[in-house]
Amino acid sequence: MGSTMTEPADQILEYGFLETGLVPQRKEEAQELDDDGRPKRTGTMWTACAHIITAAIGAGVLSLAWAMSQLGWVLGIGILLLFSAISLYTATLLADCYRTPDPVTGRRNYSYIEAVKASLGETMCTICGWILYGNLTTFVIGYTITTAKSLVAIQKSNCHRKKGSNMPCKFSNNPHMIGLGIVEILLSQIPNFSKLSWLSALAAAMSFAYSLIGIGLSIEKIIKGAEGRTSIKGVAAGFEVDMSASDKVWRMFAAAGDIAFACSYAQVFIDIQDTLKSWPSENKVMKKASTIGVSVMTTFFMMCGCFGYAAFGNHAPENLLAGFGYQETSWIVDLANLFIVVHLVGAYQVLIQPVFRIVELWARKKWPESRFITCDYPVGGPTFMNSKNITLFSINLFRLTWRTVFVVMVTVVALALPFFTDMLALMGAIGYWPIVVYFPVEMHISLNKIHRRTVKWFSLQLISLVCFLLSLAAATGAIQGLYKNLHTYKPFMSKD
DSSP states (O other), X not given: OOSSOBOOHHHHHHTTOGGGTOOOOSHHHXXXXXXXSSBOOOBOHHHHHHHHHHHHSOGGGGXXXXXXXHHHHXXXXXXXXXXXXXXXXXXXXXXXXXXXXXXXXXXXXXXXXXXXXXXXXXXXXXXHHHHHHHHHHHHHHHHHHHHHHHXXXXXXXXXXXXXXXXXXXXXXXXXXXXXXXXXXXXXXXXXXXXGGHHXXXXXXXXXXXXXXXXXXXXXXXXXXXOOOOOOSSOTTTOSSSOXXXXXXXXXXXXXXXXXXXXXXXXXXXXXXXXTXXXXXXXXXXXXXXXXXXXXXXXXXXXXXXXXXXXXXXXXXXXXXXXXXXXXXXXXXXXXXXXXXXXXXXXXXXXXXXXXXXXXXXXXXXXXXXXXXXXXXXXXXXXXXXOOSEEEEEEEEHHHHHHHHHHXXXXXXXXXXXXXXXXXXXXXXXXXXXXXXXXXXXXXXXXXXXXXXXXXXXXXXXXXXXXXXXXXXXXXHHHHHHHHHHHTTOOTTOOBO
16 A cells, blocks of 8 residues: 555546536646546446446346236236336436536536436435435345345255255355455445446346346246246236235236336436546437337346246246256256346446445535545555556545445345345335436426426326326335235344
């Protein structure tokens, strides 16, 4: 570690402190800055696509076969296409909110809540912030649990191969959650979104890999003639299932909610857009990236949902990979679970960067004179060809401390609440309508001065109303699931 600490202008500018008057003094520094005084952004349409795919195609894609089984062919495919279209449409609205008031030459908004503040005011910004960052935090807690379950699935598969499929194989999730926490503490020191491109690309590749494995195994099952019984109406709407009318309704809402939440990535949309080069204009590039990302997302969702439903029929499992059991192909399922783990490790960082950023921005504004918060300590070493020391990376003590504490807290909550997936569903339901639909629609109306009671205004409000009702129904179903799980709740005692 170097013996001196630095407070470079580009580090200060990275957090938007142009108003402090701390600007670069050297000409070569000025040439490496964007129009807002921050270091030049290097993101492209393809890096944005990787971020979008990483955020959108999560492990939730494996639950779409179950959702299709509840809704049936017509309603299932229709809802999937509807919410994919809504996600793409609201993404195009958000792309024009990165710069305000003009989408090409206006002032940059560096995060979702800054865009809301610029368009809708301070009060709406505060409301949005609580929902948005609460959402992102619960998502990474859910990712911690899902990662542990995927690793346990690999352990169980190996156990059954050695001892036989009828032997009980139970393993604790806790060691895996702790191990993931250690990995995420290290990765959390990646300073910002711009430095995440390699991890995001790796995570996106993993999401393709495990999705293709699920699709391939489903096709193999269909070809062998072992496909399940499907229906136009689905399980929840059918009459052959021994289930109360209220349970059928809740299942339909839960299935529709699963599809809607799987199609959302708006939480990190503005943060992704803020990584793009200034030319071509960011809104045009982001719209293209969204079109490609959502097209890829929808294609994979359709394939996983439809092939999985065709393979298992009305008895499709909630996790598509779990339906293939411990067969001779179990090593492929193990590989898919490993890909899920790698994907979630990367997706964790993609989703949590906005939370890291807002806390660090607040701290720098609150204590601008604190060296603990604002100073970086360079870590250097000699190069292979030159004995002269160079800076390899920098350590910021506040970033190291706060991010470590955050990851530890996330891990502890995941350990304490093994049924957190129901809480995740609740937070997803609460956050879907305002983050994905309401705020983008209202910002679009405000920036474009769309008058009330016009055709376009009514159309936008109709989209918002439909998504609000769905979120409300899904939230009610999630509360019901939480109530059931509380009766068997044992903290820190999760086993699969």
